[in-house]
Amino acid sequence: xxxxxxxxxxxxxxxxxxxxxxxxxxxxxxxxxxxxxxxxxxxxxxxxxxxxxxxxxxxxxxxxxxxxxxxxxxxxxxxxxxxxxxxxxxxxxxxxxxxxxxxxxxxxxxxxxxxxxxxxxxxxxxxxxxxxxxxxxxxxxxxxxxxxxxxxxxxxxxxxxxxxxxxxxxxxxxxxxxxxxxxxxxxxxxxxxxxxxxxxxxxxxxxxxxxxxxxxxxxxxxxxxxxxxxxxxxxxxxxxxxxxxxxxxxxxxxxxxxxxxxxxxxxxxxxxxxxxxxxxxxxxxxxxxxxxxxxxxxxxxxxxxxxxxxxxxxxxxxxxxxxxxx
Amino acid sequence: xxxxxxxxxxxxxxxxxxxxxxxxxxxxxxxxxxxxxxxxxxxxxxxxxxxxxxxxxxxxxxxxxxxxxxxxxxxxxxxxxxxxxxxxxxxxxxxxxxxxxxxxxxxxxxxxxxxxxxxxxxxxxxxxxxxxxxxxxxxxxxxxxxxxxxxxxxxxxxxxxxxxxxxxxxxxxxxxxxxxxxxxxxxxxxxxxxxxxxxxxxxxxxxxxxxxxxxxxxxxxxxxxxxxxxxxxxxxxxxxxxxxxxxxxxxxxxxxxxxxxxxxxxxxxxxxxxxxxx
Numbered sequence: 001x002x003x004x005x006x007x008x009x010x011x012x013x014x015x016x017x018x019x020x021x022x023x024x025x026x027x028x029x030x031x032x033x034x035x036x037x038x039x040x041x042x043x044x045x046x047x048x049x050x051x052x053x054x055x056x057x058x059x060x061x062x063x064x065x066x067x068x069x070x071x072x073x074x075x076x077x078x079x080x081x082x083x084x085x086x087x088x089x090x091x092x093x094x095x096x097x098x099x100x101x102x103x104x105x106x107x108x109x110x111x112x113x114x115x116x117x118x119x120x121x122x123x124x125x126x127x128x129x130x131x132x133x134x135x136x137x138x139x140x141x142x143x144x145x146x147x148x149x150x151x152x153x154x155x156x157x158x159x160x161x162x163x164x165x166x167x168x169x170x171x172x173x174x175x176x177x178x179x180x181x182x183x184x185x186x187x188x189x190x191x192x193x194x195x196x197x198x199x200x201x202x203x204x205x206x207x208x209x210x211x212x213x214x215x216x217x218x219x220x221x222x223x224x225x226x227x228x229x230x231x232x233x234x235x236x237x238x239x240x241x242x243x244x245x246x247x248x249x250x251x252x253x254x255x256x257x258x259x260x261x262x263x264x265x266x267x268x269x270x271x272x273x274x275x276x277x278x279x280x281x282x283x284x285x286x287x288x289x290x291x292x293x294x295x296x297x298x299x300x301x302x303x304x305x306x307x308x309x310x311x312x313x314x315x316x317x318x319x320x321x322x323x324x325x326x
Numbered sequence: 327x328x329x330x331x332x333x334x335x336x337x338x339x340x341x342x343x344x345x346x347x348x349x350x351x352x353x354x355x356x357x358x359x360x361x362x363x364x365x366x367x368x369x370x371x372x373x374x375x376x377x378x379x380x381x382x383x384x385x386x387x388x389x390x391x392x393x394x395x396x397x398x399x400x401x402x403x404x405x406x407x408x409x410x411x412x413x414x415x416x417x418x419x420x421x422x423x424x425x426x427x428x429x430x431x432x433x434x435x436x437x438x439x440x441x442x443x444x445x446x447x448x449x450x451x452x453x454x455x456x457x458x459x460x461x462x463x464x465x466x467x468x469x470x471x472x473x474x475x476x477x478x479x480x481x482x483x484x485x486x487x488x489x490x491x492x493x494x495x496x497x498x499x500x501x502x503x504x505x506x507x508x509x510x511x512x513x514x515x516x517x518x519x520x521x522x523x524x525x526x527x528x529x530x531x532x533x534x535x536x537x538x539x540x541x542x543x544x545x546x547x548x549x550x551x552x553x554x555x556x557x558x559x560x561x562x563x564x565x566x567x568x569x570x571x572x573x574x575x576x577x578x579x580x581x582x583x584x585x586x587x588x589x590x591x592x593x594x595x596x597x598x599x600x601x602x603x604x
Contacts, residue, residue, distance in 0.1 A: 162532075164552030164560045169570060172580050174531035174551035178505055182537055185506035186513070201489070201498060202532045202551070209502045223489050223498040223529070232491065233411040252494045253407050262406065264495050314506050315467065317499040318460035319406035322398070 002067045002277070007050060007058050011274075014043040047274050054218070056249035056258075057242070060226055062218040063197045064160075067277035069284070070129075071098055071113030071156040074196065077284035078291070079104055079111060085145075087138060091171060094135030096127045096159070097207070099142040101151070105292055107299075110146035112139050112207060113156030116197075129198075130163035133176035136206050140180050147189045152295055155207045157195040160225065162203030177206040184209035185311060188303035192294045194269065194287060195219045195256070196276075211310050212294045213264070215256035216283065217271040221264075222254035264317060351375055353546075367587045376544050376587055378524060380426070381433045381450035384483055388591050389437035389446060396435040398468050403430065403461040407494050415492040418454070426452040430461045431486070434469040439481070440595035442602070445473040447482040451525070456486030458530055459493040463500025466534060470507040470518075479517040479598050484535040487553075488528020501533040508537045517601040519594060522549050522572070522581070540597055541581040542590070543572035549581075 004012040018039050025032050054062065062068075075082055079102030087093040099112035117126035139155075146153045162173055184191060184207075193210035199221030215221060224232075226248040230240050233248065256268045269283075269290050276283035298306070349360045353375035363370065367387065368377040379387070385394050402419070409415040423429055431453040437446045447469045449456045458466075466482070473480035489497035511518050520538025522531075524547035532551055535541075543549060550570040558565060568574045575581045585593045 162551065164557045166557065166561065166563075166565065166569070169550050169552065169557070170574075170578050172536070172578070175536040175580060177532040177551070178501075178534070178536040181502045181505035181533060182509045182512075185502065186509045202501060202529055205498055205502055206532075209506070221495060221498075223494050224491050229491055251407065251409050251411065252491075254494065259495055262495060264499060311506055311510075314499070314503045317496065317503060318464050319404040319493070319496055320459075320461040320464050321400075321402050321404050323400040 003065065005058070005061050005065065007054075007061075011043060011047050011050065014039060014046060018043065044273070051274060055246060056220075056253070056255050057226060057246035059218050059255050060198075060220050060245075060249055062275050063220045065275065065277050066118070068197055069276055069280040070118070071111075071115050071158060071196065073280060074156060074284050074287055075100075075102060075111050075113075077281060078288040079109075082111070085142060088134040088141055090134065090137060092132075092134045094127075094132050094138060095125050096129055096131040096163070097135035097139050099139060104154075104288065104295065107152070107295065109152045109154050109295075110142055111154050111156070112142055113196075114159040114204075114207070116158060127163060129159045130161060131159065131203060131206075132163055132165070132168045133171040133173050136162075136176040136180050139207050140176075140183055143184065143187055143191075147187050150189060152299065153187070153189060153191045154291055155191065155193045155210070157193060157199050157204045157208050157221070158197035159200045159203050160198055161200035162206065177202050180206045181209055185314065186307050188307060190295075190298035190301065190306060191310075192291055192298070194290070195221050195265075196287075200225060209310075209314070211298055211306060211313075212266050214267050214269050214290055214294075215259060215265050216269050216276060216287075217256055218275050219256055220249075220254045221256075221259055222252050224252070226252060226254075352377075369587050374545060374586070376524065376546065378451055378485070380452055381428065381448045384448045384523075385433070385435075385437070385446065387587065388439060388481070388483075388594065390439065390441065393438040394435050394446065395437070396433060397472065398434060398465050399429065401430065401461050401465050401468075403459045403490075403493065405492075406460070406496055407492065409492040409494070418492070422453050426450060428453050430465065431456045431458070432462045432465050434465050436472070436478075439591060439598065442595060442598045443476070443478040444598065445469050445476075445478060445480045447480065449483060449485045449530070451485040451487075454490065456484075456526075456530070457488060457490035457497070458486060458500050458504075458533075459490035459497045460500060462490070463497075463503050466504045467507040470504070470511055473516055473518075474510055474514055477514070477516055479519060479601070480511060481519050481521065481594060482534055482538075483521040483523055484526045484530050485523045486526055486528070486530035486535075488530055488532075497529065501529045504534045505537060508534055512539075517598065519597060521590065521594075523547050525549070527551065527553055536580075539601070542583055542585050542593065543575060543581050544590075545572055545584050545586060547572045549575055 082102035084100035116129035117123035229248040272279035272282035354373035
């Protein structure tokens with residue numbers, strides 16, 4: 001039945017029990033359907049109870065759930081005729097970022113996203129979704145292609161962060177991210193971004209400067225991971241514990257609900273009960289509905305107006321005092 | 327992210343010039359008469375090590391005397407997350423203001439460089455590691471907007487551990503905000519020169535610092551995206567000797583040049599003349 005997080009354990013127990021009962025009743029004439037029904041209802045109530053009261057740290061874990069759908073999963077569920085495009089034309093093809101053309105409701109769009117791997121081998125191939133500079137440069141190349149052919153850009157954000165390595169520094173990780181931020185702010189085509197899992201700092205925002213920014217219900221987006229934050233604040237006190245990560249997550253206010261409150265994102269895309277991994281098709285449908293709506297809103301905007309509004313939106317973000325004024 | 331820390335493998339420790347008459351150079355360990363270092367623009371006369379200097383010293387170094395007029399001096403950080411660790415963020419800000427004599431990690435203003443009008447932006451590492459939160463982002467954007475309006479070059483001297491953790495997503499968004507503002511300068515062909523000093527990392531390198539039309543670094547400055555400690559922990563290997571030094575960046579084609587402190591002003595003036603002149 002897949003992977004269960006610590007706080008999902010009570011659900012797992014119930015579901016195992018239901019499975020067992022179903023197996024017992026199979027082919028026999030003892031009638032326990034009523035009992036199964038009762039337990040199924042109980043499991044559902046329990047799940048909704050747990051999922052309506054998730055802590056920020058639990059949401060962080062859910063955002064990283066190994067069964068959670070990744071960019072290519074969503075692309076295959078929402079787009080037709082997807083053609084993947086590779087390479088930055090300079091150094092390499094980074095498997096941690098994927099991109100290509102696909103159709104959503106008959107309209108060709110450029111789809112780009114971080115890609116994590118499933119299973120040890122693919123995870124390593126995808127570098128756990130941590131891009132190198134060539135990943136960001138590939139993304140920018142595809143975005144410029146979209147601009148040239150007047151295609152709307154849709155990006156999926158799901159990364160622990162840009163990769164911290166020697167090669168990445170040698171090839172200008174910071175430059176690649178900075179360039180994307182600047183170029184995306186002035187691309188003359190609509191950009192829609194969705195955080196589908198982990199929005200890990202600079203490595204995430206490097207494909208996330210958009211006209212419409214959404215987050216899945218159980219995704220997170222932050223300047224630093226709770227572990228990184230806890231390490232800076234409390235490492236000197238000795239080994240870090242789960243409570244420290246939990247405290248850091250609360251301090252960082254990194255959930256979709258927090259960011260909607262800060263007006264940093266436009267909206268939250270609901271996930272099926274129990275999280276996107278419980279019903280990928282359901283999650284994909286909600287994503288597709290949101291993208292379709294955004295496309296309708298953006299497709300007729302003149303490029304000049306579009307980038308002016310994009311700039312004004314970014315320009316407004318910030319909480320500062322000016323003398324006594326806020 | 328204020329995570330950046332030097333490790334002893336990289337040779338240098340944080341520079342604090344004590345009140346005494348004599349100073350030990352952090353690089354060559356020579357004991358040097360303090361006044362001699364001060365006379366030498368805080369550069370070690372023995373090994374040419376560039377000590378960190380504060381924002382006001384940097385202004386003196388670059389602007390023609392008496393020409394610097396500060397803009398937006400009263401912009402300070404709010405505390406949108408009500409962030410608290412051992413100390414609340416609000417207290418930490420006060421503490422840093424007292425310690426550094428600055429209101430925020432950046433000062434900005436109009437100035438003249440050898441007679442050329444410019445907008446100057448100067449970060450100070452002494453204020454919360456030069457980290458970029460909403461106030462820093464706003465001040466940089468306003469400086470860029472002023473440069474755009476008056477069509478005069480923007481010069482930004484960075485020195486920062488990166489985006490400021492205590493403002494969470496707001497700090498991250500400043501990266502996009504300042505980069506977008508720099509984009510406007512490019513469209514209007516207003517020159518933007520980025521001067522990177524020791525140390526510059528994270529969200530500052532990954533936004534305006536690497537977006538200069540021309541990028542200059544001070545000798546041996548540590549410049550990068552990820553901090554060396556994080557990289558070492560990730561790859562579990564010793565890092566090469568001059569890793570993330572200005573010389574390493576020059577070798578890899580990431581910056582235009584390395585300029586010594588004593589030549590910085592003249593170099594900037596020359597570049598401005600080239601870019602603005604016929």
